[in-house]
Amino acid sequence: MSRSSLVVLALLLAAEPAVPPSEPHLVAGAEAFRAEAYDKALVEFRVAEALGSTEASWYAAASLLKLGRPEDAVEAFVLAERSNRAATDALLEVYRGQACYAAGLLICADRWFESAGSRAGPRLVPQLKALRGAIRDALQPAQLAPAIDGLLTRGTELAGTRPALAFAIAEEAEALAARSPTRHRQAEATALTARLAAPPPRGRR
Amino acid sequence: MxxxxxxxxxxxxxxxxxxxxxxxxxxxxxxxxxxxxxxxxxxxxxxxxxxxxxxxxxxxxxxxxxxxxxxxxTPAADPVQAGANALADGDPRRALRALAGARGRGNDRAVDLLEGIARYQLGEDAVAVPLLESARSDPALAESASFFLGLIALRRGDGDRASRLFDQAGRAIGLEDAARQLTRMAQQEGHLVLSVATELVYDTNVALRPDGAPITIPGPDGSAGLTIMGLLRPWGTPGPYLRVEGQLSKQFTLDELDLIGGAAALGFRLLGSGGSLTAEYAYSYQAVDWRGYLADHRAFLGGSLLTGIALWGFAYAAHFETYRWSELEDLSGVRQVLELDAGLLPGGGVRITAGYAGTWDAARVQNLSYVEHGPLLELSWAQGPWMLGVRGALAWRPYLAPDPAYAGTTREDTRYFATTWVDLGLGAQWSVRGTARLLRTDSNIPDLNATEWIFIGSLAWTGAVL
Structure with a gap:
């Protein structure tokens, strides 16, 4: 987590007379994250989340990535996005891309690296560019079909128990199918993604 | 303290x-x-x-x-460790039970690997492959996953794929390597695969001139060759297949040895949990000097059985041969070949194969008929796009009756074969190969002693059309 994020959090605390109960945990999590105590950071962000902070969900996802749990992180990012789409920033998008990359979801990684690249600073841009190049090289047409098969199998397995993670996997399969010269199992991938997509908020027309 | x-x-x-x-x-x-x-x-x-x-x-x-x-x-039973222990005990079903609740703990790729191994051991290859492919995406697990993917390919009878996966099993891989290998696999597994190979050959004794023969008898020559092969597998493997081949070899100086040939084969390949079985009928026809030379109906049965890291193989073929030239008609007959071998895959891209081969050639006349038998040994090593190999064989060939052409002596030959090759894959479809081959015949009839060295450089393209 960046130093500026901590400053922002501190300013918010100072400016807000009635401090929300989640804020001390958010700050404690941020400090633990910066000290690389990711277990503690995850716990504090989860507590902040339970006390009503939707921002904390994004940071919890980043902590999961740092703890070497990329699939859990991908799942947490999906859930964080569903609860508060606007709370992300370029650095969190880089973390999200890294989680996707480590989980073997290359199109997902590419999407977030691309998004982060448009907002990142000059030190990060070349690294993101290199990563995107490696992803582009890895996505050869001949390997798409077995990759799609594997993703659909995994996505279907997880659909009942971990729908948010299954959704990310199904989205990856759908994106790969769109790139496949034969549109390999595209209809199945699209149907699975649609089935696992978050339901629209109630009352919205 | x-x-x-x-x-x-x-x-x-x-x-x-x-x-x-x-x-x-x-x-x-x-x-x-x-x-x-x-x-x-x-x-x-x-x-x-x-x-x-x-x-x-x-x-x-x-x-x-x-x-x-x-x-x-409190130290609790780690399901991943429990699964690994069950596999070590040779109980894949217990491993699957232990691994059932192991996912979602930040170690899913390792669970994929262990479950893939268990599925492989139970013969559930279709389930094992995606799990092992998933495990292979983790560089720390890639070597182990490639090894078991190689075993599955071997069980399917896809030796080329197995070879390359075993090669991978000996080293860590990067994304580019994985992509290249996957591309090759896809091409080799197409329903219609075409292969075109060209070669340049230098043969020191193209007509098998005996040692010390007059130099007026044809000696060394070179040639250029072209081979085209099409393999149709409408339902993949296992299933039936049709193979069609055409071959042309043009000598540089000895035009009378120019060769053109064609072959068609219809076969079926079966796959089991521990091995494969292939049955095939083939017909081939060759013309030398643009005259019909040899027609061959061939029945073939071959199979392999995998136990641990050992691969047991057998191959039997019966050739019903008809020589078209009048001066060679007596060579026509039935030639049967049987080879039994055992291969070891100790890792590091190394494969060691030892076996014994026998041939019974029942020609029209007894003095041209023989029974040949002897051992063979092959060693190959693959690393990255490179593959090196050496193969040696020894065969004793006693003929079945005295030969009137050699004062009533019954001919007895000892034949030595040695081959070495180096193969380099150039991307997904192209490969080059250099081969050196030695054939030496020692006979009890000194006039038949002969030595032949053959040097071959070839360039091949293989790709899936469908």
Whole structure:
């Protein structure tokens, strides 16, 4: 987590007379994250989340990535996005891309690296560019079909128990199918993604 | 000193370190317990301990937090380790049961590998392959996953794929390597695969001139060759297949040895959990000097059985041969060949094969008929796009009757074969190969002693059309 994020959090605390109960945990999590105590950071962000902070969900996802749990992180990012789409920033998008990359979801990684690249600073841009190049090289047409098969199998397995993670996997399969010269199992991938997509908020027309 | 060290360790250990009292807050303590429970369920013991300790800071009397901390600090059976132990015990079904709840704990690729191995051992290759491919995406597991993917390819009878996967098993791989290998696999597994090979050959004794023969008899020559092969597998493997081949070889100087030929084969390949079986009928026809030379109806049966790292193989072929030239008609007959071999795959891209081969050639006349037999040994090594190999064989060939052409002596030959080759893959479809081959015949009729060296350079393209 960046130093500026901590400053922002501190300013918010100072400016807000009635401090929300989640804020001390958010700050404690941020400090633990910066000290690389990711277990503690995850716990504090989860507590902040339970006390009503939707921002904390994004940071919890980043902590999961740092703890070497990329699939859990991908799942947490999906859930964080569903609860508060606007709370992300370029650095969190880089973390999200890294989680996707480590989980073997290359199109997902590419999407977030691309998004982060448009907002990142000059030190990060070349690294993101290199990563995107490696992803582009890895996505050869001949390997798409077995990759799609594997993703659909995994996505279907997880659909009942971990729908948010299954959704990310199904989205990856759908994106790969769109790139496949034969549109390999595209209809199945699209149907699975649609089935696992978050339901629209109630009352919205 | 030891006591002091133990004290330091105890303080550092979150399971035994004292919990400092904090500001009482029962509500927050309850949330920390919930977070601890969730993390414990996910297998994150570190975060769970942090959460329970934080809960106890706020509510020292919390039974739930105390119980949670004790539970997370008690060494529990690790399902991944239990699965690995079951595999080591040779019980893949127990391994699958142990691994059933192991996912979602930050170690899913390792679970994929272990489950893939268990599925492979149970003969469930279709389930094993995606799991092993998933495990192969983790560089730390790529070698092991490639090894078992290679075993599956071997079980399917896809030697080329197996070879390349075993090559991978000997080293860590990067994304580019994986992509290249996957491309090759896809091409070799197409329903219609075409292969075109060109070669340049230099043969020191193209007409098998005996040692010390007059130089007026044809000696060395070179040639250029072209071979085109099409393989149709409408339903993939296992299933039926049709193979069609065409071959042309043009000598540089000895035009009378120019060769053109064609062959068509219809076969079926079966796959089992531990091996494969192939049956094939083929017809081939060759013309030398643009005159019909040899027609061959061939029945073939071959198979392999995998046990551990050993691969047992057999191949039998019966050739019903008809020589078209009048001066060679007596060579026509039935030639049967049987080879039994055993291969070892010790790792590092090395394959060692030893076997014994026999041939019974029943020609029209007894003095041209023989029974030949002898051992063979092959050693190959693959690393990256490179493959090196050497093969040696020895064969004793006693003929079945005295030969009137050699003063009534019954001919007895000892034949020596040695071949070495180097193969380099150039991307997904192209490959080049250099081969050197030695054939030596020692006969009890000195006029038949002969030595032949053959040097071949070839360039091949293989690709899936469908």
């Amino acid at each position: 030891t006591a002091a060290l133990l004290l330091v360790l105890a303080v550092a250990d979150p399971c035994t370190a004292p919990i400092p009292p904090g500001q009482a807050n029962a509500r927050e303590a309850e949330i920390y317990v919930q977070v601890g429970d969730a993390e414990q369920a996910r297998g994150n013991a570190g975060a769970a301990r942090e959460a329970y300790r934080a809960a106890l800071t706020r509510a020292p009397g919390s039974v739930e937090a105390r119980r949670g901390l004790e539970a997370v600090c």
